[in-house]
Amino acid sequence: MKKTILITGCSSGIGYETALHLHNHGYEVFASARQEEDVKRLRDHGLNALQLDVTDTDSIDRALSSVLEQTGGTLYALFNNAGYGQPGALEDVPSEALREQLETNVIGLHELTRRIIPVMRRQGYGRIIQHSSILGIISLRFRGAYNASKYAIEGLCDTLRLELNNSNIFVVTMNTGPIHSNFRDNATEKFLEYVDVEKSVFTKEYKEEVLERKEKKSESDPFTKEPIEVIEKVILALEKRRPAPRYYVTTATHLLGNLKRILPTAWLDKILLKV
Numbered sequence: 318m319k320k321t322i323l324i325t326g327c328s329s330g331i332g333y334e335t336a337l338h339l340h341n342h343g344y345e346v347f348a349s350a351r352q353e354e355d356v357k358r359l360r361d362h363g364l365n366a367l368q369l370d371v372t373d374t375d376s377i378d379r380a381l382s383s384v385l386e387q388t389g390g391t392l393y394a395l396f397n398n399a400g401y402g403q404p405g406a407l408e409d410v411p412s413e414a415l416r417e418q419l420e421t422n423v424i425g426l427h428e429l430t431r432r433i434i435p436v437m438r439r440q441g442y443g444r445i446i447q448h449s450s451i452l453g454i455i456s457l458r459f460r461g462a463y464n465a466s467k468y469a470i471e472g473l474c475d476t477l478r479l480e481l482n483n484s485n486i487f488v489v490t491m492n493t494g495p496i497h498s499n500f501r502d503n504a505t506e507k508f509l510e511y512v513d514v515e516k517s518v519f520t521k522e523y524k525e526e527v528l529e530r531k532e533k534k535s536e537s538d539p540f541t542k543e544p545i546e547v548i549e550k551v552i553l554a555l556e557k558r559r560p561a562p563r564y565y566v567t568t569a570t571h572l573l574g575n576l577k578r579i580l581p582t583a584w585l586d587k588i589l590l591k592v
Contacts, residue, residue, distance in 0.1 A: 351371075381429075450492060
């Protein structure tokens with residue numbers, strides 16, 4: 318029998334590539350996206366796709382009902398991948414933008430997770446993969462809203478592992494570093510939507526470190542990896558008898574995660590100011 322998995326945020330990048338890879342390797346994949354045009358494109362690529370907006374309870378209801386109807390009320394795995402980044406210094410990020418960031422990256426993830434746990438408890442097994450980030454371990458300036466959302470995911474995952482102990486439901490945290498995707502483009506759109514660059518004390522830094530860095534980002538950047546780096550760890554989370562509670566993805570995550578563990582905070586801050 319095919320293992321079933323629901324993946325959120327499949328419009329492009331990691332979500333799309335993971336869905337396609339697992340589909341091609343024998344999984345019954347339910348690939349979801351927020352926009353209907355993205356759902357249509359997923360279906361055109363041969364995927365079983367459905368519309369799912371993680372910030373909309375009715376949308377979650379419809380999506381889960383559809384998935385469970387097709388699987389006979391079971392689901393082997395959930396990969397909470399949906400999310401985006403809201404750049405900007407915290408003093409420049411309005412509360413509305415922070416609230417929107419948390420609604421998508423944290424509250425949506427939590428709602429979908431808590432809705433699927435009873436299904437997995439009834440069937441006696443399951444895998445819940447939560448997509449965090451290296452920015453759930455260390456912080457970078459101008460990434461405060463995103464940092465906050467990923468730190469929150471870390472807390473949810475650490476707690477949920479304890480609460481699901483001995484349930485045969487495994488919670489796995491993915492700490493992903495830079496990956497080639499549309500993430501930076503989407504983040505820049507949110508940055509320009511909510512942050513007034515010219516009225517900020519960080520105008521110069523924004524232009525050099527947020528906007529120009531995006532334009533100059535090279536495909537040969539040794540720290541930015543391809544989605545397969547994430548997919549390989551997702552497969553471990555799905556197929557190992559007892560998966561690790563956490564997987565670091567990319568060299569940047571290993572490097573900065575280890576520095577967070579061994580360096581005094583003041584020393585680490587000096588390094589992070591140069592990243």
